Amino acid sequence: MTLITEMRTLLTVITEAAVEELLVRDLDKLGVHAYTVSDARGRGSRGVRDATWKEVGNIRIEIICSRPLAEAALLHIQTRYFDNYAMVAYLHDVEILRPEKF
Amino acid sequence: MTLITEMRTLLTVITEAAVEELLVRDLDKLGVHAYTVSDARGRGSRGVRDATWKEVGNIRIEIICSRPLAEAALLHIQTRYFDNYAMVAYLHDVEILRPEKF
């Protein structure tokens, strides 16, 4: 038995927990019907001189899909969410099995 | 001092929490003796018309190892688990230090 993998795109979105339901409904309309979500904390400082760190409750949403769908989702996120929510989103390629599932 | 990295493969498995012990025992036999596990939630919809979302308790298992070992592990997972458990597995390359550890 040999291992035959195919490439898909992993889209990761790290954002405020409050955005989850809204974002997921939008993604569903674009064709993203399954994802993994986990809890995270976002932290940032105002630079070395200001030792104050803010910590906020975040979620990480991960979606494996085709490159075109990942781009459509990211474009939508950029247009709809980036101005109003704390959000980081990034893409990279992964190798998967069972390509018909993604 | 310069930074000399080497490539290894990161294998990520997202699956039902109940599978952890079984899977880890199998991976250990294949030669995977260390891994990181974290909690996640898997969600999926039945499409836009049916607004019902299922949410299930998942775990994410991450293993950094050589490409051949990652492929052997993935092949085993495919053969042994894919038919009976909700499971997503994917590979991608990462750069690491201290290659003797992986």
Add this chain to the structure above:
Amino acid sequence: MTLITEMRTLLTVITEAAVEELLVRDLDKLGVHAYTVSDARGRGSRGVRDATWKEVGNIRIEIICSRPLAEAALLHIQTRYFDNYAMVAYLHDVEILRPEKF
């Protein structure tokens, strides 16, 4: 509207929860002012014959930044932490939007 992405480097550090504050202060001095942290468990066995598994409370710290900054951070981590703490660190490229933020 088109999607124009740029490459950045994702640095992931998995280590003991107790190191977080120390590490973050060091990273801040190097120029890393924002990151995501999540909880994880590290597990390892002593090999197939010894069925005893150790499980430890870990954190995963993720930083998206330029390649030079990721290398500087990884080099610092290697020099300062690898001998004294249980720590795994790895790099890989990701595509991001809003490059001015990273």
